[in-house]
Amino acid sequence: xxxxxxxxxxxxxxxxxxxxxxxxxxxxxxxxxxxxxxxxxxxxxxxxxxxxxxxxxxxxxxxxxxxxxxxxxxxxxxxxxxxxxxxxxxxxxxxxxxxxxxxxxxxxxxxxxxxxxxxxxxxxxxxxxxxxxxxxxxxxxxxxxxxxxxxxxxxxxxxxxxxxxxxxxxxxxxxxxxxxxxxxxxxxxxxxxxxxxxxxxxxxxxxxxxxxxxxxxxxxxxxxxxxxxxxxxxxxxxxxxxxxxxxxxxxxxxxxxxxxxxxxxxxxxxxxxxxxxxxxxxxxxxxxxxxxxxxxxxxxxxxxxxxxxxxxxxxxxxxxxxxxxxxxxxxxxxxxxxxxxxxxxxxxxxxxxxxxxxxxxxxxxxxxxxxxxxxxxxxxxxxxxxxxxxxxxxxxxxxxxxxxxxxxxxxxxxxxxxxxxxxxxxxxxxxxxxxxxxxxxxx
Amino acid sequence: xxxxxxxxxxxxxxxxxxxxxxxxxxxxxxxxxxxxxxxxxxxxxxxxxxxxxxxxxxxxxxxxxxxxxxxxxxxxxxxxxxxxxxxxxxxxxxxxxxxxxxxxxxxxxxxxxxxxxxxxxxxxxxxxxxxxxxxxxxxxxxxxxxxxxxxxxxxxxxxxxxxxxxxxxxxxxxxxxxxxxxxxxxxxxxxxxxxxxxxxxxxxxxxxxxxxxxxxxxxxxxxxxxxxxxxxxxxxxxxxxxxxxxxxxxxxxxxxxxxxxxxxxxxxxx
Numbered sequence: 219x220x221x222x223x224x225x226x227x228x229x230x231x232x233x234x235x236x237x238x239x240x241x242x243x244x245x246x247x248x249x250x251x252x253x254x255x256x257x258x259x260x261x262x263x264x265x266x267x268x269x270x271x272x273x274x275x276x277x278x279x280x281x282x283x284x285x286x287x288x289x290x291x292x293x294x295x296x297x298x299x300x301x302x303x304x305x306x307x308x309x310x311x312x313x314x315x316x317x318x319x320x321x322x323x324x325x326x327x328x329x330x331x332x333x334x335x336x337x338x339x340x341x342x343x344x345x346x347x348x349x350x351x352x353x354x355x356x357x358x359x360x361x362x363x364x365x366x367x368x369x370x371x372x373x374x375x376x377x378x379x380x381x382x383x384x385x386x387x388x389x390x391x392x393x394x395x396x397x398x399x400x401x402x403x404x405x406x407x408x409x410x411x412x413x414x415x416x417x418x419x420x421x422x423x424x425x426x427x428x429x430x431x432x433x434x435x436x437x438x439x440x441x442x443x444x445x446x447x448x449x450x451x452x453x454x455x456x457x458x459x460x461x462x463x464x465x466x467x468x469x470x471x472x473x474x475x476x477x478x479x480x481x482x483x484x485x486x487x488x489x490x491x492x493x494x495x496x497x498x499x500x501x502x503x504x505x506x507x508x509x510x511x512x513x514x515x516x517x518x519x520x521x522x523x524x525x526x527x528x529x530x531x532x533x534x535x536x537x538x539x540x541x542x543x544x545x546x547x548x549x550x551x552x553x554x555x556x557x558x559x560x561x562x563x564x565x566x567x568x569x570x571x572x573x574x575x576x577x578x579x580x581x582x583x584x585x586x587x588x589x590x591x592x593x594x595x596x597x598x599x600x601x602x603x604x605x606x607x608x609x610x611x612x613x614x615x616x617x618x619x620x621x622x623x624x625x626x627x628x629x630x631x632x633x634x635x636x637x638x639x640x641x642x643x644x645x646x647x648x649x650x651x652x653x654x655x656x657x658x659x660x661x
Numbered sequence: 662x663x664x665x666x667x668x669x670x671x672x673x674x675x676x677x678x679x680x681x682x683x684x685x686x687x688x689x690x691x692x693x694x695x696x697x698x699x700x701x702x703x704x705x706x707x708x709x710x711x712x713x714x715x716x717x718x719x720x721x722x723x724x725x726x727x728x729x730x731x732x733x734x735x736x737x738x739x740x741x742x743x744x745x746x747x748x749x750x751x752x753x754x755x756x757x758x759x760x761x762x763x764x765x766x767x768x769x770x771x772x773x774x775x776x777x778x779x780x781x782x783x784x785x786x787x788x789x790x791x792x793x794x795x796x797x798x799x800x801x802x803x804x805x806x807x808x809x810x811x812x813x814x815x816x817x818x819x820x821x822x823x824x825x826x827x828x829x830x831x832x833x834x835x836x837x838x839x840x841x842x843x844x845x846x847x848x849x850x851x852x853x854x855x856x857x858x859x860x861x862x863x864x865x866x867x868x869x870x871x872x873x874x875x876x877x878x879x880x881x882x883x884x885x886x887x888x889x890x891x892x893x894x895x896x897x898x899x900x901x902x903x904x905x906x907x908x909x910x911x912x913x914x915x916x917x918x919x920x921x922x923x924x925x926x927x928x929x930x931x
Contacts, residue, residue, distance in 0.1 A: 253753060355743030389687075396847070429801075430802040431770065444833045449835060450831075451805075453804055453836065474806065481805035481809055481837075484835050485805070485835050486892045488835035491867065492867050493866070494867060518716065521716055539911075592906055592912075
């Protein structure tokens, strides 16, 4: 029998269960679908209860309350009417927050006060830090070391948002896998920074993009109606959003039709045509080029998905003016110079024809990569495979794809800083060493 | 008792495929688990799925058959066998397996989608359509590709009706709107198509491409002066963009095209 919650039933149950008396939070809170004026806060409790978020811009005055109906263990509360670029403090629980009485500390975990900062108005430039994790979910010491290396690197600098490039929870993307690999691994970041995921092949073992069902789709609340900018996709499998002057595009390289006339492609074209942001960053799981723990030259590898992303989607992304492509799947770090127009296998790569600007891209080295501001088709992008946030290749991969300027078989994660018309990416390994970096400057 | 040929195939399957460390790791884990739990059908199913993901059909089939012998009425195994048969373009073989899987677990939408595709491949279009309709009704957020797949099985007026219903649920998904526009033009419902374009233009941050599309549609429909007005509006929209976007090479090319299009064509009526 399905018990349908009603307000009366909710009140009755609440009266039986004093706030914070019996339940505890198993997961979260975590932040989803952040927009300048809205955000979704989710968490899970070990017993059913109401879903209430108390929030405000003053830590001592959490007087605004948002709630969703129902007595549940999986809590999903949208907050709307927020101010852009504003720090909000919040608590989650079964009832509105009551501050501790004078002289008593509110030490209960249920009363813990967290904070997040809303994105600025779309199009407004703001220094932005983005943490990029590809294939993180091994639940291993390596994953922890990569995480801690980033935490040391960023220190007090807040992470504005973070991207998961797929294979977020090994081995099967089950709810239990996600619990260990994501929710127990990054609790502080989840509470304060919105996470934007892509679907990987391991996540897809417990999820189905066609029916929008399964663990990945149950866990994440992603924009199907362009709630955070971009053009609506109508599905959580692929979507776009804006943060400041950056437009992000997430594609489903695993489980959605990748045909040139498929819905994802039609959406991508419409989305690229619609954006007016300074930067376009695309992310998805399967790399367009790699010679790491996968080989993008092999048709059989990953059932041709890498071929599809390179031969079908890359030309459209380049035509649409993409600046940076982030992928995982291959458990290495590989990074190109500024390139354009290479859609074949590695033997067809011609540096003279396909490299728009060579060099290391480093200020103080060969110089930053430079692009003209504006929507310039085929002006070149940097392709970054950063799929080693949970493990590096277990045996030495070839790492000899000619498109790449640098390739490392090292565990680590990438950090992107965007400040106006300058974008910097840094790869930090699991020992905290800065192993690669480059800049793109638009002028 | 398991047939000897199945045992042989399963042994072969356990030792083959050495393409990628990730697959090897998966195989090693499953082989070890099967050594201690040889009667576990789910492990054979999992190993079969591992092979199927890498299009190793023979090995996948061997494992699915071994799983089926251990658990003949297991919906997941039946679905996997049906999916494999479909992937190998054998809809006649797939359908009975998927029928049985559906009977065991009618709420499994993945099975229902596979069954719809098997029926369609067998030219049983009416039944395939019913199955697709069931999936679309039950899906929390129906995938745009599924909606398009369903619409493609219908006559233009029926397809348009399905798309309108889907759009009412999903909102203006570009792929669905574009298909609806094409159908409206095919059916000669030009004013409906123009109204649709007007809605899309109003909602768009950059309006010039939608206005260009409007002009193209009007010109194809012989409404020349309205077409020129639409091209001129597109040009104006382009002009209202910030400098850094308006002055990009792409915008400059589009502006040139629109400037030409917005003037009377040599063969067009005055």
